Amino acid sequence: MTAGRTLFVTWYDSNHRSIVPVARLVHHGGTDGDLYEFRYIRGALEGVERGFQPFISFPDLYKVYRSPSLFPFFSNRVMPTTRPDYLAYLQVLGLDPAEADSVEILARSGGRRETDRIEVVPAPVQDESGGYTTRFLLRGIRYIPGAEERIARLASGERLFWMLDPQNESNPSAVALRSADKCLLGYIPDYLVTDIAKLIERRVSMHVFAERVNLPPAPLHHRVLCRLEARWPDGFVPFQGEQFQPVSPFPAPPTQADHAVQ
Incomplete structure (x- = not known):
C-alpha cells in the first residue's frame, strides 16, 4: 500500500437505501516502519442516529486506533492467498498478482461480506x-x-x-x-x-x-x-464533504496507551 493512502469505511443504511461514510483508515509509512491509523469520521455520528453501532474492534467513536500492521478487521476481509480461486479473484478485480497487496485488494474489492453492511472504498x-x-x-x-x-x-x-x-x-x-x-x-x-x-x-x-x-x-x-x-x-x-471529516480533529500523538488491535 502506498504510504499516505487513505481508505474510507462506509455503512449501508438499509432503511433509507443510502451509503454513509463512518470511518477512515490511513497508512503512514516512514523510516520507523509502517503505521496504520483508524478513526471514526463525522458520518458515523449521523449513522448512529440511523442505527449504526461502532465496530467491536473499534468500540470508541472518539479514539484514534494505531497499529504497526493492518488491523484484522480489514485483513480478514481479503481473500486468503491459499484459496484455489485467489488468482481468478484478482483477475476479476483487474489486479496484477505480482503487485497487489492486501490493502490494494481491499480497496478494489470493497471487502464486502454477505453478513454485514460494510464496504471499504479508496480515496481518489x-x-x-x-x-x-x-x-x-x-x-x-x-x-x-x-x-x-x-x-x-x-x-x-x-x-x-x-x-x-x-x-x-x-x-x-x-x-x-x-x-x-x-x-x-x-x-x-x-x-x-x-x-x-x-x-x-x-x-x-x-x-x-x-x-x-x-x-x-x-x-x-x-x-x-x-x-x-x-x-x-x-x-x-477529494472526499472533503462534512461527513468525511474526523470526529476528533486533534488526535493525540501516539503513546503506549494507544493499543494496536490484534
Missing part, C-alpha cells in the same frame, strides 16, 4: 499524469430491467455515459451510467457523487469506461469494473 489520488482517475464496481444492476443482458454484450474498454438522476428516490444526487445505445446499466457508487458534483461545478469533462466485464459466475456486484477519468482541478481535494 492523482494518477501519474496528474489527473483524477478512480475505479469502482458498477452498482444497482439488479434493480434495472435488461441491464444484466446488456452488460453481457459490453466490451472491455467500451465507453459508458454518465447522467444525473435527480428523481432517484434513494439519492437525488445519484449518477447513472448507460451504454452508447442508451441502455441504463447501473450507477456510480454514492461515495463518489460529492466529488462528481464538484467536478461538474468546475466544468471538468469526465469519461467513464468499462475497464473489465466479468460474466457469470461472477456475482452481480463484481460484474463491471469501471474507470472514471477527469482532469484534477487546481486546489481540488
Whole structure:
C-alpha cells in the first residue's frame, strides 16, 4: 500500500437505501516502519442516529486506533492467498498478482461480506499524469430491467455515459451510467457523487469506461469494473464533504496507551 493512502469505511443504511461514510483508515509509512491509523469520521455520528453501532474492534467513536500492521478487521476481509480461486479473484478485480497487496485488494474489492453492511472504498489520488482517475464496481444492476443482458454484450474498454438522476428516490444526487445505445446499466457508487458534483461545478469533462466485464459466475456486484477519468482541478481535494471529516480533529500523538488491535 502506498504510504499516505487513505481508505474510507462506509455503512449501508438499509432503511433509507443510502451509503454513509463512518470511518477512515490511513497508512503512514516512514523510516520507523509502517503505521496504520483508524478513526471514526463525522458520518458515523449521523449513522448512529440511523442505527449504526461502532465496530467491536473499534468500540470508541472518539479514539484514534494505531497499529504497526493492518488491523484484522480489514485483513480478514481479503481473500486468503491459499484459496484455489485467489488468482481468478484478482483477475476479476483487474489486479496484477505480482503487485497487489492486501490493502490494494481491499480497496478494489470493497471487502464486502454477505453478513454485514460494510464496504471499504479508496480515496481518489492523482494518477501519474496528474489527473483524477478512480475505479469502482458498477452498482444497482439488479434493480434495472435488461441491464444484466446488456452488460453481457459490453466490451472491455467500451465507453459508458454518465447522467444525473435527480428523481432517484434513494439519492437525488445519484449518477447513472448507460451504454452508447442508451441502455441504463447501473450507477456510480454514492461515495463518489460529492466529488462528481464538484467536478461538474468546475466544468471538468469526465469519461467513464468499462475497464473489465466479468460474466457469470461472477456475482452481480463484481460484474463491471469501471474507470472514471477527469482532469484534477487546481486546489481540488477529494472526499472533503462534512461527513468525511474526523470526529476528533486533534488526535493525540501516539503513546503506549494507544493499543494496536490484534
